[in-house]
Amino acid sequence: MAKRLYVITRDLHLYVSLFLSPFILLFAISVFFLLHGRSGREQAVQSAVISDLPAVDGLERLSGRDQVNGVRPLLDRLGVSGEINFIRRIPKDHRLVIAVMIPGRETTVDLNLPQRSATISQRNTGLADALNYLHKMPGPHNVNIRGNSFYMGAWRWLADASAYGVLFLTFSGVYLWTALRAERRVGIVLLSTGAISFFGLIYAISR
């Protein structure tokens, strides 16, 4: 029974880690950009003005998810797809500025409602920015509108799977290590020094 449990745990540890390894690498590598990198947004902006848009009533009065759902058909018509990051309303000009993100590309749609026109600016922000963006998403901000695109819904699921997967890999890894008698002593020393440095640092930084 114990042997069977060991074999099942070992296989699960292997296959779960293989599936998650690209995501784990994404999170690990993006940490360097987040901690030390500069924002990679220097690339040239491409702009286009589109006019004769269909009239849409009441968009300005909407808020939150309703507003996101309201502007989505307009964005589809403009050929802009992605996660709506936020919508900023400029009441005196009756304009809506919509930031639409996909990893590595930021599109800003400046919607002029009375003139029924839109200025679309797009910039490629690069690989580092794509990794940073995915690392931080879905995140704690704009919760009521987050996940308004298909890819963000999928990423939300995969980011959760990565976190739960890492927890599973650590627990199963500890279990697999305990079965290796020859490695037990060194392992305990490393586990203890890791715990001391972890709790010591947290105590010092947050006391």
Added chain:
Amino acid sequence: MPSLAESTFRIWNRRGHYYLGLYFLFFLWLFAFTGLLLNHSWQFAEFWPNRKVSKFERKVEVPPADTDVDRARALMLRLGIDGEIDWTTARADSSVLEFRVNRPGRNISVTAYPEQSRAIVEQTDINTWGILRVLHTFTGKRVGDERNDRDWFLSTLWVISRDAVSIGIVIMVFGGLYMWYGLPAKRNLGAAALVLGSVACAMLVFGLRWM
């Protein structure tokens, strides 16, 4: 028959996988768990509504110094506060020294009037859930923030620890891939899992831009 060098590498790769995993175990738990906290607004982990704010004013000499950072550090020493200095606003009034001091669990806003030898300190303390969340995001310096530098020893140490964890993870992932490749019986199913994960990840990182 593997060579001696290959056998030695295989043994130490396996050991490195265990050793790194065990050393960084608590860090991995912290970052995985707080990642979930940040992505879900779980009610039990709320911290901002429960924050404690206190404010006090103190007579204190603001010592002269060459730079604003040195001046702020000297003032912090006299006020008995410590943390990462965050310059939030441009100084419109040169007679006022205004800055924030951040550390996981505590944000302090300092407004000092050197000519009047007084300082107003507003301190916000958050609970353990808040501290856990901040530990995940605390970098001492935001990406693209040219105004601030990492100037607190402990935030630098925290950043170095996070770098070390990330390097450890990368080594563990590649070491794990090498160990898997040494198991011919697991190669096909393992390759399927790896390809599935890689395609999904590549779609998000690169693919969406090209679609």
